Amino acid sequence: MAKMTLPPLLILILGLSIATQYCSAGDVLLSPEALYSYQSLTNGPYRFTMQNDCNLVLYAFEIAIWASNTVAPEYDCRCVMQRDGNLVVYNQNNRPVWVSGTHGADGNYALVLQKDRNVVIYGSARWSTSTQKRSHGAAIVAVQNSTTAAAAAAAGEVIADVGASDARLMAKMTPPPLLILILGLSIATQYCSADDVLFSPEALYSDSRPSLNYGYYNFTIQNDCNLVLYESGNPIWATNTGSLGRNCSCVMQSNGNLVVYNQNNYPVWRSNTNEDEDDKYALVLQSDRNVVLYGPALWSTRTQIGSYGVVVVAAQNSNSNPAAAAAAAGEVIADVGASDTR
Structure with missing residues (x-):
């Protein structure tokens, strides 16, 4: 069988495809965007994930750090950064099961998974x-x-x-x-x-x-x-x-x-x-x-790594659905549901 030689353009596309699978800049959720089941914000070793069981979980090196504690026999859940500044987890019946309690005037808001491991809602643009x-x-x-x-x-x-950053042409x-x-x-x-x-x-x-x-x-x-x-x-x-x-x-x-x-x-x-x-x-x-x-900051998971490595895992101004009274938002996580570390 003759030795196969791929065209240069195809090799370049292959390289681009391989690399883009292993890197991500998806660390920001802008209103009115949403995370659907199995979707995440990522920043280095940190992952803020909307699980299919309706639990919203922050992972660090695949270890659960914070959760909305809304595990339920639900499916097709989503987490919405709303235009009123409220972060809300909805189940498949469009019923809210957790809210950040930050609703206000309509505008443009940003939920950011930061490099310090904190997840923060920043106020209207x-x-x-x-x-x-x-x-x-x-x-x-x-x-x-x-x-x-x-x-x-x-x-x-x-x-x-x-000025100094003029683009340069490359030789063929x-x-x-x-x-x-x-x-x-x-x-x-x-x-x-x-x-x-x-x-x-x-x-x-x-x-x-x-x-x-x-x-x-x-x-x-x-x-x-x-x-x-x-x-x-x-x-x-x-x-x-x-x-x-x-x-x-x-x-x-x-x-x-x-x-x-x-x-x-x-x-x-x-x-x-x-x-x-x-x-x-x-x-x-x-x-x-x-x-x-x-800005300014309206809410956070309070999971930033302190100068001495002290971690605060309580959430600010968050409310779980009354139907899940035992799952007070921001408690230390005992059960993270479907996405337990393997």
Whole structure:
């Protein structure tokens, strides 16, 4: 039988396919999205899963850490991040069996499985780049409620010069099959990073951790102080603050304000979303290409790993269905139901 040689394009597709099966950036649930039976949010070794028995469970290294304690002879259950800010588990009869108790005004909310093992609901959207893709693929590049120190650089204008991060063209080449496969694995791994959320008081620095990444999208603070949203290397939105400094940072402040600082710690751009009191906020690079600031925090599983490794497993402001009175939301888990560790 003759030796079979796969075409280079097929080898590249194979590499992409293999890698994308083993990586995920699905750490955020946006209203009105839902997790259905067997679906999960994932972030590294952590998994927040809607089980088919109607139990909502947080796993760390496949060990149950927290649960809604709503195990029942149910099926086809779902967990909905509602537009009113309430996280609700429904059974197959559309009956709520657990709620987070965070309902309020309708808006856009985000449930985030964080890298510290905590699961948090962040309050209604406060600011965005307004760059979400519409059904026909058009992009909106205007920014909401933002201020720049350079009067001529109106925030949200189409970018003419993105400075130091210009895209480079690659020369045409035909590498050997193994190299093509490795290239496919490398590309797919890069484009499925879960580093898509900036939490207060974290920052992006031009000389270290300069970007949020989700698939083909990168939200980057450049060394010239320009904060730019890229899609496949093409600029979509920017603060237009290039040349206003160097060694710059973009800080998600605890007062809810997103601020770009130059090397002298002078603010050259801000989102104008500051509040009088500090709280927890999250800047999310979403799968629809929009960058959205959510907050403050409304609820959490309180399962974050403390500085001394102390774990709190009680839930805040959560209520189980009266029909399951024994399953008080947030109790330490004794039975996690159908998805017990094997």
